[in-house]
Amino acid sequence: MSTFYEVRRRDGAARLGLLSLKEEKQQTPLLFHGDSLRSGKEGFAVRSVEDPDFPELFETENWHAPRGAVLLPSVHPLFSKLNEAVPSLHVDSYVLSYASALLHSPREFVRRVIAARETIPPDTALWVPGIATAENVAVLIYLGVDLVDDTSAVIQGYQGLYHTEEGALELADLEELPCVCSICSSIRADELRERDDKVRGQLLAQHNALLLEQELKKVRTHIRAGTMREYLELRVRSSPFLTAVLRLLDLEEAAYFEPRTPVARNTVLMANTLESLWRVEVKRFARRVLDRYEPPQRRILLLLPCSARKPYSRSPSHRKFSDAIAPYRGHVHEVILTSPLGVVPRELEAVYPAAFYDIPVTGHWDAEERAWVASCLRNYLELHNSRYEHIVAHLSGPYREMCFSVAADLELEVISTCDVDEDMTASSALQRLREKLTELCGDTKRLSGFEQKASMLRAMADYQFGRSVGRALFSEAAGTRLKITGKFPAYQLSSDGVVLARVVPAYGLLTLTLNGARRIADLLAAYTVHIADFLPRGSILAPGVLDAGTAIRVNDEVLFSGEKAFGVGRAKMAGGEMVASRRGNAVEVREVTALNSV
Ligand SMILES: [Zn+2]
CATH class of the missing domain: 3.40.50.10630 (Uracil-DNA glycosylase-like)
Structure with a gap:
């Protein structure tokens, strides 16, 4: 299948991706504008379908009429068949219906978005329509939502609500407009109040939508920087509802976030x-x-x-x-x-x-x-x-x-x-x-520099790959000699001059060379990616992955092996996601050797 949506980067459940709707690819998380949705300018059709194949989304009793919708870009081969049959679930985007009901309870908010995310394939974009505001959009994206729209921001503008990142205010209560967008810079609060209903609604809607767009850009910046969690902790303070959402995520949904959280980052x-x-x-x-x-x-x-x-x-x-x-x-x-x-x-x-x-x-x-x-x-x-x-x-x-x-x-x-x-x-x-x-x-007992460094490297190998891996990495055949060079903490382990492993202080990880990986390959089943019959260069894409250890997290050091290749690299997605995805970069290859090349 050709590429319509691809996740390019992850920070927890939040993702940056590329969505092909029209000719050019658009960056997600993406904001759809209500007016262009209505006019069809976004380049896709939305169709509701009865009785979707995943009733688990609708198990709560609030949902009498199970409904879902699929979103297909106009360039999609199934686009023209929309009126003939319900397209399969292996679509590029999925729309969560009745999303407005999410705002009734923090638990419902959390459960339904996560249930949707866990039901559809990981490389499918999730659209939660009609509820995004500058106040809640960071939480939606943190949960794994990829697409939002400005419908709620616009409607609330017409209802006389002025949005801030901390929530909606009544225009009637504002002495000053606390914003510097093009709308708020061109009019004072008292002038805005005096405009007729339609113009006032329009201006408020425009401000609300601009603010939402600005907030979404900020969110993308935080995902790129790997600081989405820090941003979320800051963001949810504006309301008890959002703070409750975060607590529920942490206390009840750890199983959803654990596999999605990188094993290491280069940020504090x-x-x-x-x-x-x-x-x-x-x-x-x-x-x-x-x-x-x-x-x-x-x-x-x-x-x-x-x-x-x-x-x-x-x-x-x-x-x-x-x-x-x-x-x-x-x-x-x-x-x-x-x-x-x-x-x-x-x-x-x-x-x-x-x-x-x-x-x-x-x-x-x-x-x-x-x-x-x-x-x-x-x-x-x-x-x-x-x-x-x-x-x-x-x-x-x-x-x-x-x-x-x-x-x-x-x-x-x-x-x-x-x-x-x-x-x-x-x-x-x-x-x-x-x-x-x-x-x-009683007596003094100093430790040699080697013994001190070795205990650190052994412990790091165990921490990263599992107990006893460190010991295996240090097991030495008679007559050979292990050596640790480098300055704390950037140590490098070698055996008779052949490098086995290195500490990468920027990520707090141990990386393996091919020689190091060979030594402990038997112990690393949980960190091995089985690939199809090819010799990878640069990166291994998800369709080339046959199976992958479920322990693998983003940024984990992994081995990969197939009929034609054996190598080491860094995971770019979780093991489960590598198997379930149809596209995207699964492993960044660092070293590879061809097998059966004789
Ligand atoms: Zn403004």
């Missing part, structure tokens, strides 16, 4: 709100620390506070901790307590999002934030406490309180090297830490 995750605690990235990190991370064999667990600078090792406070620990490093395992990530083992400080988050630091912690971080520490200790002879907490303030309350619950003894409100980097505190380690460790 801003945890500015309580909702940030519920982000997929935060939950995923915490789960992987429990499921995939294996602590090194050390006698003492040392709990440390986080730092503003990331990776933590680069911060002045962690340099001081490091100096204090250095002689005993072979005995000490460092774990950092932080919000919103919970616990970050030292070996994972360079991964995404551990090296990529920022929080407002005031010394005050919300109850929910405390409960979350404490639960992460509790889970970690329940799992690994038996490995350690002693737990040392170099913590003060809320960190210390959390640590002691968890230890009390688990009936564990914690040795504190800081007073309740002591500066954790004060020389007295550092001296106490040093003395305590001397006493507990």
Whole structure:
């Protein structure tokens, strides 16, 4: 099938794509204008069809008459057959009908859009008609909507409502028009009120539509930048309805967002709100620390506070901790307590999002934030406490309180090297830490540079691909030698001069070379893309994918293999989407080798 809609970029469930309606392709998320829709200028026909093939969309009792509609561009081969038969569901766009009813309840809003998105193929554009406004459009796009229109903005203009990004205002209440669009710059509020109904309605409708268009452009900018979630947290504050939508998304729809959320980004995750605690990235990190991370064999667990600078090792406070620990490093395992990530083992400080988050630091912690971080520490200790002879907490303030309350619950003894409100980097505190380690460790035991770097690379491989992958990557045949070069955190692992893997600090990821991938291919079934009988160059398109590991997320490092090729690359869509899509870039190829070429 030819290309009418293609997703080009993803940020969570939000997508940027190209839709071919007329001759030129248009960027989505796209705004349709009501007047050109009516005149047919957008280049497509809309037809309602009774009894569509997906009744699950309409399972709620509110929907007595199941209805859907398909949107076909005029260039589509089925366009001329619209009057003959109901086109198959494998269309390029789908229109969600009765969308206005979404505004009755936040739960309905969330459920129906997600149900539609999950029912239609991922490379189908979803149009939710008649409800977009400057206030809610960011939420619609965040949910996975690709097409909106200005009908609601225009109608509300004729009803005397003046739109702002924070909601609709009555023109009667406005002393000044809080906007600089072409309409608002040309007329004052009192002049606008005095115009006759029709002209006033027209001008308000134009302003509302312009504002919606501006907001949609802003949304596209945020998807491109990978900051859609941060923007959404900001946007939903304007109304309880939208804030409820976000909470429901986080609390009830995590299964929808998890596979759609990239495994790494090159931007900072801003945890500015309580909702940030519920982000997929935060939950995923915490789960992987429990499921995939294996602590090194050390006698003492040392709990440390986080730092503003990331990776933590680069911060002045962690340099001081490091100096204090250095002689005993072979005995000490460092774990950092932080919000919103919970616990970050030292070996994972360079991964995404551990090296990529920022929080407002005031010394005050919300109850929910405390409960979350404490639960992460509790889970970690329940799992690994038996490995350690002693737990040392170099913590003060809320960190210390959390640590002691968890230890009390688990009936564990914690040795504190800081007073309740002591500066954790004060020389007295550092001296106490040093003395305590001397006493507990007995002998000094430094770690070689190689061992320190190796523990980080092993842990990163496990974190990314699953437990025991790191060990396999480091398994060495007799007579060969592993070497780690590069400056923290940009380490490179090689074996007898052949590079196996590299840390890419810009994304907090480990990338594999072909040689590295061969070593661990057996363990990477979940991260393997099976391709058809061809030798890819540059990228692997979705139709060439036969099967793909369901663990694969956007930006994951993947292997691909087929009859003619074996290679490594970066996933551009989730594994499930690679299989379900008929177009789009599935994997960006980094290295490939031809098979059976003899
Ligand atoms: Zn305006």
